[in-house]
Amino acid sequence: MSHGDLRVVPSPQLWGLAAEFATVDAFLSAVEACRKAGYVHFDAHAPIPVHGLDEAMEIPSSRLPKLVLAAGVTGCLTGLALQWWTNAVDYPFRISGKPLFALPPAIPVAFELTVLFATIAAVVGLFVANRQPELYHPLFTLPAFARGSDDRFFVVVEARDPRFHREGTAQFLKGLGAEAVYPVEV
Amino acid sequence: MTALVELMLERRSLGPIGEKWARRTFAFGLACLALAVLGALLLDSWRARFFPAYLTAYAWVLSFTLGALFFVVLQHLVHAGWSVVVRRLGEFVAAQGLWLAVLALPLLLGLGELYHWTHAEEVAKDPVLLSKKPYLNLPFFFLRLVVYFAFWSWVGKAYLDASRAQDVSGDPEITLRLQKRSAPVMVAYALTVTFAAFDLLMSLNPHWYSTVFGVYYFSGGVVGFLALLISLSVLLQRSGFLRRTVTREHYHDLGKLLFAFVVFWAYIAFSQFMLIWYANIPEETSWIIRRTNGGFEIIGLILVLGHFLLPFLLLLSRGIKRAPGVLVYPALWLLLMHYLDLYWVVMPEFGGASPQLVDLLLMAALAGLFLAGVLRLASRTPLAPQKDPRLEESLAFENA
Numbered sequence: 124m125s126h127g128d129l130r131v132v133p134s135p136q137l138w139g140l141a142a143e144f145a146t147v148d149a150f151l152s153a154v155e156a157c158r159k160a161g162y163v164h165f166d167a168h169a170p171i172p173v174h175g176l177d178e179a180m181e182i183p184s185s186r187l188p189k190l191v192l193a194a195g196v197t198g199c200l201t202g203l204a205l206q207w208w209t210n211a212v213d214y215p216f217r218i219s220g221k222p223l224f225a226l227p228p229a230i231p232v233a234f235e236l237t238v239l240f241a242t243i244a245a246v247v248g249l250f251v252a253n254r255q256p257e258l259y260h261p262l263f264t265l266p267a268f269a270r271g272s273d274d275r276f277f278v279v280v281e282a283r284d285p286r287f288h289r290e291g292t293a294q295f296l297k298g299l300g301a302e303a304v305y306p307v308e309v
Numbered sequence: 310m311t312a313l314v315e316l317m318l319e320r321r322s323l324g325p326i327g328e329k330w331a332r333r334t335f336a337f338g339l340a341c342l343a344l345a346v347l348g349a350l351l352l353d354s355w356r357a358r359f360f361p362a363y364l365t366a367y368a369w370v371l372s373f374t375l376g377a378l379f380f381v382v383l384q385h386l387v388h389a390g391w392s393v394v395v396r397r398l399g400e401f402v403a404a405q406g407l408w409l410a411v412l413a414l415p416l417l418l419g420l421g422e423l424y425h426w427t428h429a430e431e432v433a434k435d436p437v438l439l440s441k442k443p444y445l446n447l448p449f450f451f452l453r454l455v456v457y458f459a460f461w462s463w464v465g466k467a468y469l470d471a472s473r474a475q476d477v478s479g480d481p482e483i484t485l486r487l488q489k490r491s492a493p494v495m496v497a498y499a500l501t502v503t504f505a506a507f508d509l510l511m512s513l514n515p516h517w518y519s520t521v522f523g524v525y526y527f528s529g530g531v532v533g534f535l536a537l538l539i540s541l542s543v544l545l546q547r548s549g550f551l552r553r554t555v556t557r558e559h560y561h562d563l564g565k566l567l568f569a570f571v572v573f574w575a576y577i578a579f580s581q582f583m584l585i586w587y588a589n590i591p592e593e594t595s596w597i598i599r600r601t602n603g604g605f606e607i608i609g610l611i612l613v614l615g616h617f618l619l620p621f622l623l624l625l626s627r628g629i630k631r632a633p634g635v636l637v638y639p640a641l642w643l644l645l646m647h648y649l650d651l652y653w654v655v656m657p658e659f660g661g662a663s664p665q666l667v668d669l670l671l672m673a674a675l676a677g678l679f680l681a682g683v684l685r686l687a688s689r690t691p692l693a694p695q696k697d698p699r700l701e702e703s704l705a706f707e708n709a
Binding site for chain 1: 625
């Protein structure tokens with residue numbers, strides 16, 4: 124490569140520490156220990172749904188339902204307003220002796236828009252809240268992490284955590300029964 | 310296994326308490342019925358109201374069993390694991406077919422009063438009824454009722470008996486057999502419920518027809534049953550039964566189902582109304598006009614708000630669905646609303662909109678007699694399956 128000699132190789136920077144666990148019990152108690160130790164920027168990765176993980180991490184309940192409700196109400200009002208304005212205000216045209224605007228025939232559209240707005244809010248909200256799409260993650264550089272979607276559980280503490288200490292945190296994670304603790308670099 | 314051990318320590322059978330409650334509810338129901346009969350013998354206004362009120366209350370309790378049959382068969386059909394611990398309560402309610410057939414007998418005395426099409430001389434004068442005679446005639450009507458009740462009784466008993474046999478043997482083959490059987494049973498169930506609704510309720514106005522009417526009765530019945538199941542379960546737990554067996558996770562799912570069927574009921578009821586409103590054909594609108602005049606419009610409005618909007622908003626909340634002590638109130642409320650729904654279907658054909666004492670007496674009578682049947686079964690059988698292959702899954706169930 125002609126530009127190869129021009130490239131500056133950045134020195135790797137520590138992003139965090141990944142601790143590998145073999146059992147659900149060790150994994151759950153490690154997650155709880157991290158929370159109790161005061162870590163805030165830590166995450167848990169498991170290949171199967173683990174009941175009690177939310178409680179162990181103290182993840183607050185989702186704000187999504189409120190957003191979906193608000194979107195649903197907006198959709199309903201939009202549907203009603205749309206039909207009232209188009210049929211009774213903007214272009215009044217009487218069909219088969221029916222009132223220009225009446226609630227019974229307006230409900231299906233109001234209902235559909237309620238569902239449409241609410242579901243779009245739910246899907247978009249889900250993506251935004253989960254910071255998706257996220258095409259790259261530092262953990263992908265760790266070969267051992269592949270087993271995190273097979274038979275291993277991972278607790279990851281990020282370097283930006285105020286309580287993070289390269290040696291101290293590694294020792295702490297080993298003390299929780301980790302099979303191994305890997306540095307993750309970017 | 311710890312979960313199973315806990316279940317063994319649990320008070321899992323009603324036993325003598327159930328017998329006592331069954332006797333009390335039976336006596337209460339019988340006393341209310343006796344009062345209503347006495348009143349009907351003495352007062353003309355009660356006499357005129359007796360059979361319509363009986364039919365309303367009867368359609369109410371019948372729909373609980375129909376809703377329960379749907380629930381029990383559905384759990385097997387979809388191979389549901391979460392619901393095993395509450396399925397037995399459903400099986401008790403579903404197995405009331407024979408008892409309901411007995412409770413239907415008083416209606417035979419009022420057939421002439423209730424069903425206009427039973428009068429041959431009226432039918433002969435009426436070309437519409439004449440054209441419906443091949444279906445709407447007494448011999449065929451009785452034959453259909455016998456078929457419906459035979460089928461419902463058989464299904465209810467078969468599922469309860471099989472479930473009880475599994476309590477002893479723990480044979481997983483039983484689960485597989487019930488699962489296999491549930492698909493054809495569900496199809497036959499849909500047909501029987503649809504035609505039963507046509508026969509018992511829609512033919513009160515034999516000129517009027519609505520193809521969605523069967524689904525309307527069905528949807529209300531499932532709402533009623535789920536509300537009953539939640540209420541029964543909470544009452545049993547407050548009395549010290551099933552305390553560790555049924556958890557808030559199960560209530561959460563029952564609440565979701567109740568929510569879904571509240572919406573389904575509204576969807577169906579509204580579909581029926583809107584199509585009639587839009588087409589505006591006299592032969593269809595007469596039914597709606599009768600139900601939106603003379604005070605019945607107030608009952609219709611109460612249904613829109615109380616059978617749909619209020620429970621819809623309450624049951625949206627995850628917190629309410631997960632708190633049995635709170636969820637029980639929308640459930641009890643919906644039991645009443647479901648009665649009012651049937652009242653709105655039956656009563657406009659017979660009298661005024663304002664409820665009378667005889668209506669309430671017969672409602673209490675049938676509720677008491679029906680509950681007595683449920684409690685009698687419950688006192689002889691464990692309140693939750695003991696060796697169902699999916700019992701542990703159900704005990705450990707969590708909403709993700």
